[in-house]
Amino acid sequence: NAGVTQTPKFQVLKTGQSMTLQCAQDMNHNSMYWYRQDPGMGLRLIYYSASEGTTDKGEVPNGYNVSRLNKREFSLRLESAAPSQTSVYFCATKRTGGITGELFFGEGSRLTVL
């Protein structure tokens, strides 16, 4: 099992360019999340999807859009990248029910916006 897979792992963009970060999971989890990690700021929730067909804003949604394509996939789109979006992005999943709060993470996608 691959668990949670993110692509790409690294990306360099110029200001104003767009791109999509992909996340796929094979754990049959209902909930999926996108976080960004910045030095001194910890992890901040961008968007989440409680189940297929639903998405909701987290703490820092501005400048991002998401799509829950199906149960397996949850993508994060930057329509017009800005240097402030330089960060490491993590996708995570959580099983509904079972032990609450246990998140499973991808390896991260390092994005640099010039």
Next chain:
Amino acid sequence: AQRVTQPEKLLSVFKGAPVELKCNYSYSGSPELFWYVQYSRQRLQLLLRHISRESIKGFTADLNKGETSFHLKKPFAQEEDSAMYYCVPPGAGSYQLTFGKGTKLSVIP
């Protein structure tokens, strides 16, 4: 709202010394707390959950309701313990609260 505070951004200890990573919470209702760890260039992973009262890699964490704390402890630090540690509430339903700033542990050889 479920909130946690990790007061130390960086904690440096010598190898073999005891380690305590602090976490304080403010909750309504019965708290459930977790510790996640991120080793260099690796994905975040669950280290401990308080309900299981288990010991992982020598780490333990006891929920102290009187002090509203869930400190992570290890009696003898190892170099491989160097990592970022996050104290995390479980979130309300599917909504997963922000992790917070975390504490970077550096074990000096």
